[in-house]
Amino acid sequence: MGRAPCCDKANVKKGPWSPDEDAKLKAFIDQHGTGGNWITLPSKAGLKRCGKSCRLRWINYLRPDIKHGNFTEEEESMIYKLHANIGSRWSLIAGQLPGRTDNDIKNYWNTRLKKKLTERNLDHHHLQMPASKFQRSPSQQEIRLSSENNSKALDHAVTTSSSISLAHPCKPHTPLNVTMPPPDNFISPLMKPHQYLSSSSLAEFHSAQDIVSPTSITPLMVQQQQQQVETEDPVVVMDGVQAVEVTDHLLIWPSHPSPSGSSASSVISTDRNTYPHAAAGAANSDNNNNNSNNAECSVYSSEEHSGLADSDALLPVLAAGSPSLLIHNSIQPHQIGGDEVPALDFSSKLGDHVVGGLLVDDMMRTPFEDSCQNQGESALLTSGGGVKGEEFNFDREDPNWWSMITPPHRHQQQQQRTLLTTSKQQQQQHQLQQLMQQQQNQQYLPAQQQQQYQRYEESLIFPGQLSLDPSSMQCCSYVRATPSWNHPSSGCNALLSGMIGDYSIHHHQSRYAPQLSWPDAMNWQETR
DNA sequence: AAGCATGGCAACCGCCGAATC
DNA sequence: CGATTCGGCGGTTGCCATGCT
Numbered sequence: 001m002g003r004a005p006c007c008d009k010a011n012v013k014k015g016p017w018s019p020d021e022d023a024k025l026k027a028f029i030d031q032h033g034t035g036g037n038w039i040t041l042p043s044k045a046g047l048k049r050c051g052k053s054c055r056l057r058w059i060n061y062l063r064p065d066i067k068h069g070n071f072t073e074e075e076e077s078m079i080y081k082l083h084a085n086i087g088s089r090w091s092l093i094a095g096q097l098p099g100r101t102d103n104d105i106k107n108y109w110n111t112r113l114k115k116k117l118t119e120r121n122l123d124h125h126h127l128q129m130p131a132s133k134f135q136r137s138p139s140q141q142e143i144r145l146s147s148e149n150n151s152k153a154l155d156h157a158v159t160t161s162s163s164i165s166l167a168h169p170c171k172p173h174t175p176l177n178v179t180m181p182p183p184d185n186f187i188s189p190l191m192k193p194h195q196y197l198s199s200s201s202l203a204e205f206h207s208a209q210d211i212v213s214p215t216s217i218t219p220l221m222v223q224q225q226q227q228q229v230e231t232e233d234p235v236v237v238m239d240g241v242q243a244v245e246v247t248d249h250l251l252i253w254p255s256h257p258s259p260s261g262s263s264a265s266s267v268i269s270t271d272r273n274t275y276p277h278a279a280a281g282a283a284n285s286d287n288n289n290n291n292s293n294n295a296e297c298s299v300y301s302s303e304e305h306s307g308l309a310d311s312d313a314l315l316p317v318l319a320a321g322s323p324s325l326l327i328h329n330s331i332q333p334h335q336i337g338g339d340e341v342p343a344l345d346f347s348s349k350l351g352d353h354v355v356g357g358l359l360v361d362d363m364m365r366t367p368f369e370d371s372c373q374n375q376g377e378s379a380l381l382t383s384g385g386g387v388k389g390e391e392f393n394f395d396r397e398d399p400n401w402w403s404m405i406t407p408p409h410r411h412q413q414q415q416q417r418t419l420l421t422t423s424k425q426q427q428q429q430h431q432l433q434q435l436m437q438q439q440q441n442q443q444y445l446p447a448q449q450q451q452q453y454q455r456y457e458e459s460l461i462f463p464g465q466l467s468l469d470p471s472s473m474q475c476c477s478y479v480r481a482t483p484s485w486n487h488p489s490s491g492c493n494a495l496l497s498g499m500i501g502d503y504s505i506h507h508h509q510s511r512y513a514p515q516l517s518w519p520d521a522m523n524w525q526e527t528r
Numbered sequence: 529a530a531g532c533a534t535g536g537c538a539a540c541c542g543c544c545g546a547a548t549c
Numbered sequence: 550c551g552a553t554t555c556g557g558c559g560g561t562t563g564c565c566a567t568g569c570t
Contacts, residue, residue: 016538016564039555055556056539091558106559107537533569540562549553 012042012050017057021047025054026062034058060103067099071108079105079113 013021028045038051047054060066071079075097082093088109090102097105 014540037555050540052541052556053539059557060538088559102558103538110560111536531570533567535567536565538562538564541560542558543560544558545556547553547555549551 011048012053013048014050014053017061021049022057022062025058029058029062056103060101065099066101071100075100076113079109083109083113 017025024045024047028041032044034041034055038055040051041047042049042051042054045054049057078096079093082089082096088106090106090109093105094100094102
């Protein structure tokens, strides 16, 4: 049962508005505004219309900032993406398209875009990604087809939130006690495959990587890749493997060889144009690295989307249990909240085989703890955060490495730098020595607070924290964007965690980042 | 030229949730 | 705290223009 009608239906005019009525309504609102009450407006304006009808006429037609006329390609693309992510939330979609009303967009979708989308889906249904544990490489026929259907397939990846599972040789995760140091059977991100995989699993892992051995790359595939790079076609194909575009500036190559030929189970790029650009540097990096087993996943960042997107991307890689991470290129200087953040050369700072996922900031501690305490679940992956020029010079062979990367430690590093910039240098040196001594003793925090920080860091790094059911390798990740960084990529990279390894993202929460547009709109209800 | 089909779009309807009484 | 009011939203309808036969 609906509520009572807002007006006397017998005495109100319905149907199309006459120019005279339009003029009356416009004149009244121009002079008095809507007054916050549409119900009483018609009588005041001398109109025999329902208040709701007046409101609709004003909002959808008479409002001065309405944009009439055909939709541009950019607007159309935006509608596709938003509709894929949030469905028919027309008012939200309209909020992203200045001058367009929800009614306009709804009509445009129903009369044109929906049909177009249906035709596309029929055309490239066969190009959907298989959700196998180890991703197979595309067949020659598929590669030939991909050249023709690439744009359609890309559209499909953008306009649907279908399950995309990428290969990752991660072992079923073991839940950890969040307040205790890692147990003996903990799988560290620093470990190499032979350290945590059984011999049979290891063979399976190498076998899976052999599927995409560089020897299978044909001249045709290389030619297609070059053509893709040269043209403005948004589809990115690297060595014959087509990237799946997840967002505007996030691409994943499944089961892909690294540019030098060493195996990489998956490749993430933060920009569609970045991978080819980074390839040269990556090749150089690989030349210095003869042990291809370490290259489980390569992360590339672009100049445009450096820093935030890059650091975000590291988290899910580790969360998925990546035993090591090879970062080929460095990120560029970038701005965070008006502060210049220096470029970080991960390779020089951390060596070729670096641990990412430490690029988190204290700001995310609270959301994490909220999640654990209030929801009683340990499934959280935060995204965003960053390191403001700090170095991580921890010894990865140190069995206590996880305790060396806690925020207090980083706070002290910051204190050290601050002290060095003041005039009383001797005194500072003394304080610095004290700090360093304190740091060595790891007595910088009360035990309880130290455990909190440990728990925080472990949750981000330890793969076990993301697993709800280790036997099935199913995972529920609560993905949140950071509250304080109004960066559109914040959160989206973390969503990738659901695509690396055998993860599923069941829910996306963003109440900590209401100012973000698209992550806020994301609501992935995904099961496998 | 007339009749019919289709597309586009303005407008309406009824439900929902927040605010108010 | 329940009832009422109101704004907002999404689904749907119906009119009009255009195209096709």
